[in-house]
Amino acid sequence: MAVAELAQVIVDVPTLQTNRPYTYQVPPKLEHQIQVGMRVIVPFGKGKRSVQGFVVGLDQPADFQGTLKQITALMDLVPVVNSEMMQLSHWLADKTYSFWISCLYTMLPNMLKAKSKRIVKLVQPLAPEDQAIFGQQNVLDYSLVQNQASIVSRLLTLKRAGKVQFEYQVQDRARVKTVAQIQPVLTVDEYKQLRSKTRANATAQRKMLDYLQSIVGQQVLISQAQKTTHLSSANFRQAEDKGWISMQQIEQYRQPFGAELTDPAAKDPLYLNLDQQRALASVKQSIDNRQSTVFLLQGVTGSGKTEVYLQAMAHALQQGKTALLMVPEISLTPQIAERVRARFSSQVAVLHSGLSAGERYDEWRRIERGEAQVVVGARSAVFAPLKNIGIIIMDEEHETSYKQDDAPRYHSREVAKWRAKYHHAPLLLGSATPSLESYSRALAGNYQLLQLPHRVNKRPLPPIKIVDMRPEVQRRGESNFSTALLTALQERLTKHEQSILMLNRRGFSSFIMCRDCGFVLKCPNCDISLTMHLDTHTMRCHYCGHEEPIPQRCPQCHGRHIRYYGTGTEKATKELQALLPTARILRMDVDTTRRKGMHEKLLQKFGSGQADILLGTQMIAKGLDFPNVTLVGVLNADTGLDLPDFRASERSFDLLSQVSGRAGRADKKGQVIVQTFNPDNYVIRLVQAHDYRKFFNTEMQIRQLASYPPYYYTIRLMGSHEDEQVAAKMMYDIRQELGKQLASDTMILGPTPRAIARLKKRYYYQIVIKYRQDPQLHSLLTKIMQEAQNKYQRGAELAIDPDPQYFL
Numbered sequence: 001m002a003v004a005e006l007a008q009v010i011v012d013v014p015t016l017q018t019n020r021p022y023t024y025q026v027p028p029k030l031e032h033q034i035q036v037g038m039r040v041i042v043p044f045g046k047g048k049r050s051v052q053g054f055v056v057g058l059d060q061p062a063d064f065q066g067t068l069k070q071i072t073a074l075m076d077l078v079p080v081v082n083s084e085m086m087q088l089s090h091w092l093a094d095k096t097y098s099f100w101i102s103c104l105y106t107m108l109p110n111m112l113k114a115k116s117k118r119i120v121k122l123v124q125p126l127a128p129e130d131q132a133i134f135g136q137q138n139v140l141d142y143s144l145v146q147n148q149a150s151i152v153s154r155l156l157t158l159k160r161a162g163k164v165q166f167e168y169q170v171q172d173r174a175r176v177k178t179v180a181q182i183q184p185v186l187t188v189d190e191y192k193q194l195r196s197k198t199r200a201n202a203t204a205q206r207k208m209l210d211y212l213q214s215i216v217g218q219q220v221l222i223s224q225a226q227k228t229t230h231l232s233s234a235n236f237r238q239a240e241d242k243g244w245i246s247m248q249q250i251e252q253y254r255q256p257f258g259a260e261l262t263d264p265a266a267k268d269p270l271y272l273n274l275d276q277q278r279a280l281a282s283v284k285q286s287i288d289n290r291q292s293t294v295f296l297l298q299g300v301t302g303s304g305k306t307e308v309y310l311q312a313m314a315h316a317l318q319q320g321k322t323a324l325l326m327v328p329e330i331s332l333t334p335q336i337a338e339r340v341r342a343r344f345s346s347q348v349a350v351l352h353s354g355l356s357a358g359e360r361y362d363e364w365r366r367i368e369r370g371e372a373q374v375v376v377g378a379r380s381a382v383f384a385p386l387k388n389i390g391i392i393i394m395d396e397e398h399e400t401s402y403k404q405d406d407a408p409r410y411h412s413r414e415v416a417k418w419r420a421k422y423h424h425a426p427l428l429l430g431s432a433t434p435s436l437e438s439y440s441r442a443l444a445g446n447y448q449l450l451q452l453p454h455r456v457n458k459r460p461l462p463p464i465k466i467v468d469m470r471p472e473v474q475r476r477g478e479s480n481f482s483t484a485l486l487t488a489l490q491e492r493l494t495k496h497e498q499s500i501l502m503l504n505r506r507g508f509s510s511f512i513m514c515r516d517c518g519f520v521l522k523c524p525n526c527d528i529s530l531t532m533h534l535d536t537h538t539m540r541c542h543y544c545g546h547e548e549p550i551p552q553r554c555p556q557c558h559g560r561h562i563r564y565y566g567t568g569t570e571k572a573t574k575e576l577q578a579l580l581p582t583a584r585i586l587r588m589d590v591d592t593t594r595r596k597g598m599h600e601k602l603l604q605k606f607g608s609g610q611a612d613i614l615l616g617t618q619m620i621a622k623g624l625d626f627p628n629v630t631l632v633g634v635l636n637a638d639t640g641l642d643l644p645d646f647r648a649s650e651r652s653f654d655l656l657s658q659v660s661g662r663a664g665r666a667d668k669k670g671q672v673i674v675q676t677f678n679p680d681n682y683v684i685r686l687v688q689a690h691d692y693r694k695f696f697n698t699e700m701q702i703r704q705l706a707s708y709p710p711y712y713y714t715i716r717l718m719g720s721h722e723d724e725q726v727a728a729k730m731m732y733d734i735r736q737e738l739g740k741q742l743a744s745d746t747m748i749l750g751p752t753p754r755a756i757a758r759l760k761k762r763y764y765y766q767i768v769i770k771y772r773q774d775p776q777l778h779s780l781l782t783k784i785m786q787e788a789q790n791k792y793q794r795g796a797e798l799a800i801d802p803d804p805q806y807f808l
């Protein structure tokens with residue numbers, strides 16, 4: 001290994017973020033160990049506080065004259081960031097206008113982010129009353145005393161007198177779980193001899209020696225040995241002291257998987273139908289030829305996409321490669337993770353937010369060490385440290401949860417594309433309702449379109465009945481359940497079939513709708529619904545800033561039932577229980593699934609027939625595959641249709657199609673009932689017709705007219721400060737700077753206060769940029785972002801969100 005004298009380090013200093021590495025001197029004792037991708041502890045700034053950093057380069061000439069500081073310590077024995085990930089992090093920082101350090105942390109398990117602790121150190125002997133603060137020690141954990149004003153002021157006085165020193169200490173949190181293991185060190189004969197010399201009443205010793213004879217040549221976990229012998233751990237420690245055995249601590253992975261598999265049948269691959277075979281063949285070819293083709297697999301609900309994924313992954317593994325499967329939110333789709341585990345058993349690692357930090361760290365290491373070749377996971381699993389990737393699959397590619405809301409604001413699809421290219425592997429995007437972006441790319445030939453137009457075994461898609469809730473409400477008063485839906489539910493109860501009911505809670509209940517005529521108040525300029533702001537008592541468009549008073553009467557029918565929309569699952573469940581007293585109802589929402597594992601438990605209960613009706617929020621819409629479900633009801637299709645967002649229709653179409661797809665997936669015929677106050681809305685009509693293509697065409701026209709994606713790209717800039725004036729001024733300044741330099745067909749909207757204008761005591765202003773081609777834009781925004789830290793008033797923050805999924 002080369003000897004390195006200088007190291008380029010990206011440091012973790014929250015108050016001073018920069019993408020420029022700092023050069024440090026490598027002390028001689030570390031020269032032979034240091035490698036790019038390792039974590040280090042380095043002194044930083046005048047106070048020489050210790051901070052964590054990442055080595056991103058070695059022996060590049062320093063652009064700094066003067067004495068370089070020295071690296072204090074290496075935190076790793078081997079790099080935690082390999083060369084692919086290093087390149088990826090650099091690309092990501094640039095692409096998402098974020099800081100390199102935050103990209104590195106995003107890619108790694110949390111446990112690798114060291115904790116920094118403030119300590120007070122004794123420098124000179126203290127008077128007894130001051131020494132009392134420190135007790136017997138000469139170091140004090142500052143967090144223990146920081147709330148005691150008298151001690152703090154005393155410490156500050158001592159600091160001024162040069163008697164104590166404040167320092168930051170960096171602590172590695174990465175903890176490996178270990179267990180003890182024993183190994184006999186003598187021969188069978190030697191144990192026999194020892195035993196013959198023990199006294200007859202030394203039963204524990206005799207037992208021990210008998211046992212050790214039986215395990216000569218083996219290594220046994222101490223917990224196992226204790227179980228077999230009923231001897232205590234003290235007995236084994238004595239045996240070690242006597243030189244009978246050796247004992248080691250060995251590493252053990254934390255086991256994140258829950259209950260055992262429920263479906264052993266899923267172990268074997270299914271015989272594919274013709275459409276599935278055709279799709280699989282294309283993907284296989286691309287794996288074999290090492291082509292990083294992007295495929296868009298469009299398959300209606302229940303068409304067997306998952307089976308195609310599994311067999312494509314199996315093919316990659318047969319070629320000695322690895323496979324990555326991304327799903328929107330694993331906790332919401334436990335069924336698919338289970339199917340992957342059934343097929344590939346111990347080769348699978350699972351990564352998602354439901355894991356504890358320790359479990360996540362262990363899964364990450366299993367992948368990193370090549371012990372797991374298949375990874376299933378949510379958004380951040382796209383950074384799984386797999387080597388030699390043969391295929392990347394992204395299920396439900398249209399899902400917005402693939403985009404991260406905080407910095408770095410990356411979209412997993414883009415990262416997946418980068419990695420697919422790096423590994424010369426195909427990327428398979430799957431969906432019943434692809435995003436308009438992906439589908440238009442497929443039509444243009446940038447992606448290769450694969451289609452599964454029929455359900456497995458030519459089962460029909462379920463017929464969808466639309467129920468107009470306006471006359472219902474007039475006849476029977478406010479209710480979540482129409483007569484038609486109640487009748488259908490009753491029928492299922494009689495036939496012992498199951499039903500799924502969805503109460504759409506998407507968005508904030510901050511837009512208003514007329515309960516008599518379905519009217520929604522929209523912006524006259526932007527054609528998206530206005531958001532209610534209770535602080536100013538106005539309806540506001542946060543795209544263009546248009547504002548008007550909150551209406552008391554419906555502007556369309558002059559009725560008085562105009563109100564904001566939103567109703568709870570708890571209320572709906574109670575109402576339903578009263579209407580159908582014999583029904584066994586399971587409620588599934590954030591409240592009932594907050595505890596770890598509850599989601600799986602509820603689904604298992606429903607799957608095993610212990611309930612008749614599953615009533616939940618949109619978390620029940622995805623991926624569920626229950627053969628006995630023959631009825632799906634959507635209680636309120638309207639929420640979401642008119643959210644103040646240009647993607648609102650697309651999301652509604654996805655969601656309604658998705659949830660409808662849960663009905664009639666096996667032999668029994670399915671039915672869907674959609675309740676709405678807008679029965680003529682084109683989104684609902686096209687969901688009813690199962691016509692994705694027509695929806696795509698209609699929606700594309702609207703996007704083109706209004707210059708939205710996929711015709712234009714969008715970028716959102718958000719500025720915030722505790723003082724509203726400061727936030728606004730910053731954004732007006734930025735707008736000016738942008739205006740001078742951008743392409744002529746680039747549009748700048750705003751600044752406007754954000755829909756949630758005040759969040760955590762900060763005021764937010766935003767600018768939305770729409771552009772087609774603007775070669776200057778990226779570098780200009782990068783410059784604006786880098787400068788923002790110093791240019792504006794203290795505390796002002798700027799965030800840039802490329803391709804935002806929401807504008808709220």
Ligand SMILES: Nc1ncnc2c1ncn2[C@@H]1O[C@H](COP(=O)(O)OP(=O)(O)OP(=O)(O)O)[C@@H](O)[C@H]1O
Pocket residue numbers: 270271272273276299300301302303304305306307432456622623624625661665
């Ligand atoms: N070739 C096949 N032969 C028989 N059954 C199949 C075949 N392929 C899939 N299935 C079964 O059909 C059902 C639906 O398949 P799957 O869940 O893969 O569809 P999907 O397209 O992923 O569905 P969705 O998008 O609605 O979640 C599953 O129960 C699956 O086991």
Ligand SMILES: [Zn+2]
Pocket residue numbers: 523524525526527541542543544545546
């Ligand atoms: Zn507007």
Ligand SMILES: [Zn+2]
Pocket residue numbers: 514515516517518519554555556557558559
């Ligand atoms: Zn009205």
